[in-house]
Amino acid sequence: MHIPDGYLSPATCAVAFAAAAPVWYVASRKVKAKLHTKLVPLMAVVSAFSFVVMMFNLPLPGGTTGHAVGMGLAAIVLGPWAAVLSISTALLIQAVFFGDGGITAYGANAFNMAIVGTFVSYWVYVLIAGRSAPTSPVRAVAAGISGYVGINVAAFFAALEFGIQPLLFVDATGAPLYAPYPLAIAVPAMMAGHLTIAGLAEAAIGAGLVRALQRYEPELLGAGTLSPSAPTRVWWQTRALWFGLAVFMILSPIGLIAGGTAWGEWSVEDLADPAARQDIARASGNVVPPATVPSGLKALDGLWNAPFPDYAPTFLDNKSVGYVLSAVMGSGLVLLVFLVVGALPGRRASTRLPD
Amino acid sequence: MADQRYGICGCGRGRRGALDSLVLGLVNAEAYALDAEATATRPGFLQSVDPRIKVLALVALIVATTATRSLVVLAALFVAAVALALISRIGPGRLARQVWVGVLIFSGIIVLPAIFLVPGTPIVHLPVVGWAITLQGLRSAAFVVGRAETAATLALLIVLTTPWPHVLKALASLGVPAAAVAVLGMTYRYVFVLIEAARHMMEARRSRIVAPLDGRERRRMLMTAIGMLLAKTFALGSDVHAAMIARGYRGEVRLLHDFHTRPPDWVFLAIALAVPALILGLQP
Numbered sequence: 223m224h225i226p227d228g229y230l231s232p233a234t235c236a237v238a239f240a241a242a243a244p245v246w247y248v249a250s251r252k253v254k255a256k257l258h259t260k261l262v263p264l265m266a267v268v269s270a271f272s273f274v275v276m277m278f279n280l281p282l283p284g285g286t287t288g289h290a291v292g293m294g295l296a297a298i299v300l301g302p303w304a305a306v307l308s309i310s311t312a313l314l315i316q317a318v319f320f321g322d323g324g325i326t327a328y329g330a331n332a333f334n335m336a337i338v339g340t341f342v343s344y345w346v347y348v349l350i351a352g353r354s355a356p357t358s359p360v361r362a363v364a365a366g367i368s369g370y371v372g373i374n375v376a377a378f379f380a381a382l383e384f385g386i387q388p389l390l391f392v393d394a395t396g397a398p399l400y401a402p403y404p405l406a407i408a409v410p411a412m413m414a415g416h417l418t419i420a421g422l423a424e425a426a427i428g429a430g431l432v433r434a435l436q437r438y439e440p441e442l443l444g445a446g447t448l449s450p451s452a453p454t455r456v457w458w459q460t461r462a463l464w465f466g467l468a469v470f471m472i473l474s475p476i477g478l479i480a481g482g483t484a485w486g487e488w489s490v491e492d493l494a495d496p497a498a499r500q501d502i503a504r505a506s507g508n509v510v511p512p513a514t515v516p517s518g519l520k521a522l523d524g525l526w527n528a529p530f531p532d533y534a535p536t537f538l539d540n541k542s543v544g545y546v547l548s549a550v551m552g553s554g555l556v557l558l559v560f561l562v563v564g565a566l567p568g569r570r571a572s573t574r575l576p577d
Numbered sequence: 578m579a580d581q582r583y584g585i586c587g588c589g590r591g592r593r594g595a596l597d598s599l600v601l602g603l604v605n606a607e608a609y610a611l612d613a614e615a616t617a618t619r620p621g622f623l624q625s626v627d628p629r630i631k632v633l634a635l636v637a638l639i640v641a642t643t644a645t646r647s648l649v650v651l652a653a654l655f656v657a658a659v660a661l662a663l664i665s666r667i668g669p670g671r672l673a674r675q676v677w678v679g680v681l682i683f684s685g686i687i688v689l690p691a692i693f694l695v696p697g698t699p700i701v702h703l704p705v706v707g708w709a710i711t712l713q714g715l716r717s718a719a720f721v722v723g724r725a726e727t728a729a730t731l732a733l734l735i736v737l738t739t740p741w742p743h744v745l746k747a748l749a750s751l752g753v754p755a756a757a758v759a760v761l762g763m764t765y766r767y768v769f770v771l772i773e774a775a776r777h778m779m780e781a782r783r784s785r786i787v788a789p790l791d792g793r794e795r796r797r798m799l800m801t802a803i804g805m806l807l808a809k810t811f812a813l814g815s816d817v818h819a820a821m822i823a824r825g826y827r828g829e830v831r832l833l834h835d836f837h838t839r840p841p842d843w844v845f846l847a848i849a850l851a852v853p854a855l856i857l858g859l860q861p
Contacts, residue, residue, distance in 0.1 A: 226684070227732070228724025232644050250756070259828040262756060263817040266763030267771075271810040273764070274771045277602050278799055281792045299807065311764050318732070319741065319765070320609070321676065324725075325636060325732055326643050388695075388717075393646050395697070397716035400724075402691035430800030431807075438801070439808045 223291070223373075223380050223420070224316065225331055227324030229401045230383055231391045238383070239329030245337050246310065249303040256304075265304070269311035272296055276312070280423050290427035291335055293376070294343035294369030298432065299442055302344040309336035330383055334376040343372030343428075356443045357436045366429030373424040374416050381405075381412035599799075600783070603776045607769060616737045621665035623738035628747040630842040634849030635735050641853035642727045646860050648716065651723045654852070658730040665738050676729045684725045688718040741765055746832060755830040767813065774809055778802050 230238075254261050275292040296305035310332045316322040323331045350364035385405030388398035403411065435442050503510045617624060623631060642654050662672055697713030735744065742762060749758040782798065790798065 226680070226725050227639060227728030228643055228684075228721055230643075232640060235643070250754075254756075259822060259826060260814070260818050261828070262759050262763065262830065263821055264811075264814040265760045267767045267810050267814040267817065269760065269764040270767035270771050271807060273768050274603075274775055274806065275803060277606065277772075278599060278803060279602070280799055281795050307760075311760055314761065315765060315768065318744065319613075319736055320606070321729055321732055321736075324728060325639055326728070393716065395713055395716060397697065397713035397720070398691075398695060399646055399717070399720055402688060402695050402714070402717040402721065407694065426796060427800070427803070430796060431804055434797075434800045434804035435807070438804060442808065442811070 223331075223335060223377055223416070224313075224323030225327040225334075225380060225383070227326050229324070229387070230327050230330055231387060231400050232326065233390075234383055234387070234400075235326045235329055238327075238333045242310075242329050242333045242337060245306060246332075249306045252303045253307055265307055265311065268296070268300065268304070269308040269315075272308050272312035273315060275427075276316070278427075280426055290369065290424045291339065291373060291376075292427065293335055293339040294347065294365060294372045294424060294428045295431050297340045297344035297372075298347055298365055298368070298428075299435075302341050305340045305344070306336050309340060330380070334379045334383075338379050339372045339376035342375045343368040346371045356440055361436065361443065362429045362432040365432040366425040369424035369428030370421045374413065374421050377412050377416035377420070378409070381409045384408040384412070597783075600776055600779050603772045603779075607772060610769065613736050614740060616667065617740045619666060621667070621738065623661060623665040623734060626738075626845060627836050627838045627842045628739050628743040629750050629836055630838060630846045631739060632735060632744060632747040633751065634846050635731050637849045637853050639728045639731050641856050642724050642731065644853055645856045648719055648723065650856060651720070651727065655723065655727045655730070658727055658734065662730065662734055665734065667734070667737055672730060672733070676733050677726060680725050680729050681722065684722045688721045691718050691721075743836075746834060746836070749832050750834060750836070755832055758832065759830040763817075767817075770813070771806065771810065775802070775806055778805065 253265070257264060272292055275295075276289055279289050291309070293305065293309055296309055300308065313323060313332050313336060314328060317325055317328045317331070345368075347364045347368035350367060351358075351361050354360040354364075382405070384401040384403060385408035387400040388402055388404050391399040393399055401408065432443065499511055626634075638654065638658070642651065645651050645654070659669065659672070662669075692710050692714035693708045695711055695714035695717050697711035699709035700712050700715070702709050739747070745758045745762045748761070749755055779802070782802070
């Protein structure tokens with residue numbers, strides 16, 4: 223899943239760096255507050271461990287082998303914030319020194335594996351492990367599932383990054399400039415490998431390692447993490463993130479002045495309207511849409527009426543205000559889900575870094 | 578000996594056990610790093626450039642590689658990367674071995690289907706199956722492989738011509754926080770300490786088994802090994818911390834800079850920065 227240079231456009235890479243930077247900042251603040259002078263030595267050895275673990279190829283049932291990224295495992299033992307830092311460091315050394323993963327794609331790789339993968343793994347682990355005893359078999363199962371889910375969500379993000387390249391970046395002849403496969407191919411191709419071999423390796427490493435630690439080093443599993451002790455501080459430390467999000471929400475009406483239509487998101491009315499048909503043809507490389515509305519689309523049209531059709535609440539006449547409101551409410555819903563899931567660790571298991 | 582569970586494991590050619598391939602991988606990583614350090618101290622053009630300038634310039638060229646929309650420019654960048662390697666006394670054989678073949682196989686497999694799947698103007702049809710190879714498909718495959726090869730060559734040049742501590746100091750003078758640089762430097766050091774520890778564990782275990790282990794046993798053994806390595810890692814972290822405190826470490830990282838920039842370095846930097854600037858400025 224280490225994306226090399228040349229598969230993602232510079233713009234995608236810049237967005238990925240911008241998305242990862244605030245998380246790195248918050249993570250370093252949190253981990254420093256917890257570890258003080260221990261930050262540098264402990265992060266260094268743990269990053270080195272993350273690096274070495276990626277070299278362990280595990281024999282899998284069926285005769286293949288796979289290596290784990292170890293993000294689930296790092297999140298369980300260290301807590302998600304320290305895991306973000308240590309896996310990011312390991313990925314940087316892999317990219318720069320060993321040429322595994324690109325330098326321009328480092329932000330994307332760190333975002334997918336060190337940030338998304340780690341947090342998803344952690345949340346799944348805490349959700350399943352709950353208040354179970356540190357030596358309970360539930361923890362091993364939770365670790366296996368969390369590794370499996372974490373690596374697959376990370377792979378899905380990588381597939382999305384690949385899949386949007388041919389939509390956004392083509393040369394004058396229509397040839398894709400970066401990763402050539404659209405979402406319809408990139409997502410299944412990426413997930414096929416990760417739902418099976420890579421996911422299995424991650425699950426086996428997660429579960430097996432927790433079993434081994436339960437047997438020989440149970441104190442390392444001391445039910446712990448650098449979990450937030452005071453929720454208000456979390457909000458304060460991540461304020462840059464929320465402000466950035468707010469700016470994007472307010473800027474969202476820029477979508478209204480963008481020319482053309484959202485490719486593939488045409489309605490029955492669009493296909494019937496001559497002006498809209500010209501737009502569609504222009505956006506589709508001069509391929510004219512079918513003369514009649516496809517029967518399947520006609521049959522399904524109106525099956526689901528979204529609360530905010532075309533992103534504008536019906537009770538608002540001003541389209542820009544409606545657009546912003548839709549962005550706010552849509553993002554709010556996503557944030558709410560994340561906050562609810564994120565709040566669970568605080569209540570269920572409080573974990574800490576081993577001294 | 579029909580039952581191969583008895584006697585010394587027949588891990589001969591092509592039948593390497595999990596332990597052997599792990600040990601081999603660990604040894605190879607160490608050898609690669611030693612080799613890179615040796616090359617970095619040899620005389621050559623890039624070796625003599627100020628590390629700060631070199632890191633900035635080569636990263637600028639990598640950005641140019643990903644930004645260009647012309648196959649001709651991409652080919653020119655590839656030629657420039659090879660020329661830089663040659664005047665830094667890194668031969669094409671070494672580049673082929675360490676980058677080109679691996680990247681070609683990896684990226685080639687990924688983009689091969691694209692020459693049929695990307696819609697566009699058909700050039701030739703395959704004789705039996707009748708699939709059409711499209712111009713757009715070929716171009717997109719050339720873009721991906723060309724970019725990946727060129728960027729990986731440039732990235733390898735950073736490592737082969739700069740000792741790792743200098744790469745890190747260069748990062749620090751380019752604005753990366755000192756604590757992050759210290760972590761990166763120490764991580765690099767402890768990667769090899771832990772690789773050694775893992776190798777010793779594997780050697781010790783290998784010398785105590787007389788028959789190949791089945792999949793389940795191998796998995797269990799590797800898990801326990803990883804678990805023990807983690808425990809060793811934490812112990813090592815505590816020891817290193819204690820040693821640092823004993824030597825007066827109070828949480829502040831200070832780095833010494835002893836780099837000197839010469840006029841030719843600035844010329845090199847100006848050229849390297851002009852390439853992405855021109856590419857981004859000129860293309861629509």
